[in-house]
Amino acid sequence: xSHPWISDRAMSFDASGIRKVFELASKMTDxxxxxxxxxxxxxxxxxxxxxxDAIGSKKNAYAMTQGIAPLREKLQQQVQAEFQHADRSLFxxxxxxxxxxxxxxxxxxxxxxxxxxxxxxxxxxxxxKLVHGTPVVIDTYPDFKIDAEKVRAAITPKTKLILxxxxxxxxxxxxxxxxxxxxxxxxxxxxxxxxxDEIYRMFCYDKPHVSPAKYNDQTLVIDGFSKSYAMTGWxxxxxxxxxxxxxxxxxxxxxxxxxxxxxxQWGAVEAMDIDMQVHIDEYRxxxxxxxxxxxxxxxxxxxxxxxxxxxxxxLGPQYPWKNANEFVLKAIENQLLIIPGKIxxxxxxxxxxxxxxxxxxxDRGIEVLRRMAKAK
Ligand code: PMP
Numbered sequence: 001x002s003h004p005w006i007s008d009r010a011m012s013f014d015a016s017g018i019r020k021v022f023e024l025a026s027k028m029t030d031x032x033x034x035x036x037x038x039x040x041x042x043x044x045x046x047x048x049x050x051x052x053d054a055i056g057s058k059k060n061a062y063a064m065t066q067g068i069a070p071l072r073e074k075l076q077q078q079v080q081a082e083f084q085h086a087d088r089s090l091f092x093x094x095x096x097x098x099x100x101x102x103x104x105x106x107x108x109x110x111x112x113x114x115x116x117x118x119x120x121x122x123x124x125x126x127x128x129k130l131v132h133g134t135p136v137v138i139d140t141y142p143d144f145k146i147d148a149e150k151v152r153a154a155i156t157p158k159t160k161l162i163l164x165x166x167x168x169x170x171x172x173x174x175x176x177x178x179x180x181x182x183x184x185x186x187x188x189x190x191x192x193x194x195x196x197d198e199i200y201r202m203f204c205y206d207k208p209h210v211s212p213a214k215y216n217d218q219t220l221v222i223d224g225f226s227k228s229y230a231m232t233g234w235x236x237x238x239x240x241x242x243x244x245x246x247x248x249x250x251x252x253x254x255x256x257x258x259x260x261x262x263x264x265q266w267g268a269v270e271a272m273d274i275d276m277q278v279h280i281d282e283y284r285x286x287x288x289x290x291x292x293x294x295x296x297x298x299x300x301x302x303x304x305x306x307x308x309x310x311x312x313x314x315l316g317p318q319y320p321w322k323n324a325n326e327f328v329l330k331a332i333e334n335q336l337l338i339i340p341g342k343i344x345x346x347x348x349x350x351x352x353x354x355x356x357x358x359x360x361x362x363d364r365g366i367e368v369l370r371r372m373a374k375a376k
Contacts, residue, residue, distance in 0.1 A: 013126040017343045021328075025337050032364045034353045035337045037169065039230040039283075039307070043267070044274045047229060051267030063262040065254045067092025067238070071269045078272075079240050085217045090240035091250055092265060094257040096199045096224035099239040099249075100127055102256075103195055103220060106248040108133040112160035115151060119144075119310070119345035121169045121197070133160070137346060142312070143301045144173035148182030152190070161193040162186075164212060167200040170344045170352035171310040172287070172303025177210045184215035193245075194219045199237075200306040202228040202276060205284040207304070218242055227306075229271040234264035283307055286355040286362060293366035297373035307356040310341065312349055314373050323348040327372070336368040 002011055025031060042048075054060075066072060076090045093099035100123060108114060110132035116124050118137045128135045136159070138150050151162060164183060166175040175183075187194035194212055196219055201209045213219035224237030237260070239249060253259070290309050291302055298311035313327040321327040325348050328340040341350035353369075355362055 009130060009132070012129040015126075017340070018122065021337070021339055021343075024332055028332070028335060028337065030335060031337045032335050032361055032368060033337045034355065034357055034361065034365045035339050036354050036356055038232045038356060039227060039279070040356050040358060041230055041279055043230050043234075044271060044276075046274060047231070047267045047271035050270035051234070051263045054263040054266035059262050059266055061262065063092070063259040063265055065091070065250055065259050067260060068262065068265045068269070071236075071265050071272075072238075074269060074272055075238050075240075079221075082211075083213055083217070085213070087243050088213075088217070088240055089243040089246035090238055091246060091253070092260050093222070093224070093237040093239050093249075093253065094260045095226060095235040096197065096222050096237040097123060098235070098253070098257050098260070099222040099224070099237050100124075100195075100197065101130075102249040102252050103222060103239065103245075104128065104131045104133070105252045105256075106245060107193055108160055111158060113156060113158045114160060115154055115162045115192075117144075117146060117164070117168075118347070119170055119341060119350070120163070121165060122343055124163050128163075134158070139346075140171075140173075141347065141349075142299070144168065144171040144310070146175050146179040146183055148179070148186045151183060152186050155186075155190050155192060159190070159192050161195055163195050163197070165197040165199075167203055167209075167303075167305025169200070169306055170308050170339070170341065171301070172306045172308040173301065174204055174206070174304030174306075175210070176207075180210045180212050181215045184212035184219065187212070188216045188218065196221045198223045199227055202280060203283060203307060204305045205280075205287055209305075213240075220245055225268050225271060228276060229268070229274070231264065231268070231271070234261065234267060236260045236264050236268045283355070286357075286359065289359065289362055290353060290355045290366065293363070294369060297370055307354055309353045309355065310350050311353070313351055315349075319375060324351050327351060330372065331368060334368045334372070336365055338365075 220241035226232040300311040313324040339352040342348040
């Protein structure tokens with residue numbers, strides 16, 4: 001029985017899975033940590049200095065809800081140049097997570113169905129439940145391809161929204177232009193909202209990122225600085241889409257987050273002028289390193305983006321684990337910290353490996369994983 005003051009809403013999901021991993025991690029002395037969902041480089045120095053200067057020059061008050069004009073205008077110009085849509089507004093959110101919550105609050109009515117792809121980012125299903133929506137889950141195993149026909153078949157009169165994320169957390173899957181075009185079309189043909197979480201947009205290793213907004217001008221895009229510039233603690237993101245939707249999201253932001261932190265918005269303005277390509281190239285090499293290290297002993301769909309790999313755990317009588325969760329407990333006994341796939345999925349068969357780590361850490365992790373796959 002929960003405490004009588006706690007809402008049904010809060011009780012409709014739980015966070016115990018992730019908490020358990022972090023509790024285990026805190027007890028480890030020298031973990032090989034391949035569980036982290038943020039880059040291993042720091043915020044570029046010029047952006048750090050810009051935030052420090054903003055604080056020093058007393059830019060510490062509330063920003064306007066829609067964000068400081070220099071940041072908003074710079075992003076708006078970029079978006080306009082890319083899409084040339086007649087009706088596309090943009091504002092600054094408190095991180096991508098903030099933008100996601102505002103989108104749910106602004107669009108989803110109780111009982112509305114929201115389509116998500118399994119596996120998906122941990123926050124998606126809880127967010128849908130927070131607004132009393134119903135998650136409709138589309139399985140994408142084993143290759144994590146986005147099948148627009150499966151989406152079409154899942155659409156009912158109650159479908160409000162499709163939550164799309166490419167490159168994806170936890171799989172690293174980067175959808176092809178054809179897949180993106182197809183899902184954009186299905187949403188448009190059925191008059192269903194399409195939300196594209198593009199936080200890993202800059203981390204594409206084999207082909208340029210494609211946004212469904214290119215093919216569907218009603219797409220709501222949520223993006224942020226957290227991953228691209230390693231600013232996860234700064235809480236700055238942005239959202240762009242049809243002005244009527246953006247207007248409602250802004251209204252909710254005004255009475256909840258109020259604004260994204262002002263000094264860090266100034267840091268983000270500076271960050272936009274910094275070329276992050278060296279880091280992306282470095283991460284492509286890390287992707288190649290992890291794939292080369294695991295390919296012959298794990299089923300692994302080669303990730304095209306983000307900084308995650310999502311291999312299947314070997315199962316059978318020769319192994320002392322019955323599912324991926326038990327595999328993770330064994331890995332932790334070997335000092336390797338990874339995340340069980342069931343945190344992101346209705347299946348308990350895969351593990352998430354983050355290669356946002358030093359090459360030395362990646363190599364140590366590969367060594368443990370290879371040893372475990374060969375365990376008799
Ligand atoms: N979307 C996805 C797919 C993510 O992986 C994350 C961070 N792990 C977020 C959103 C949230 O990012 P932010 O720090 O901008 O809130």
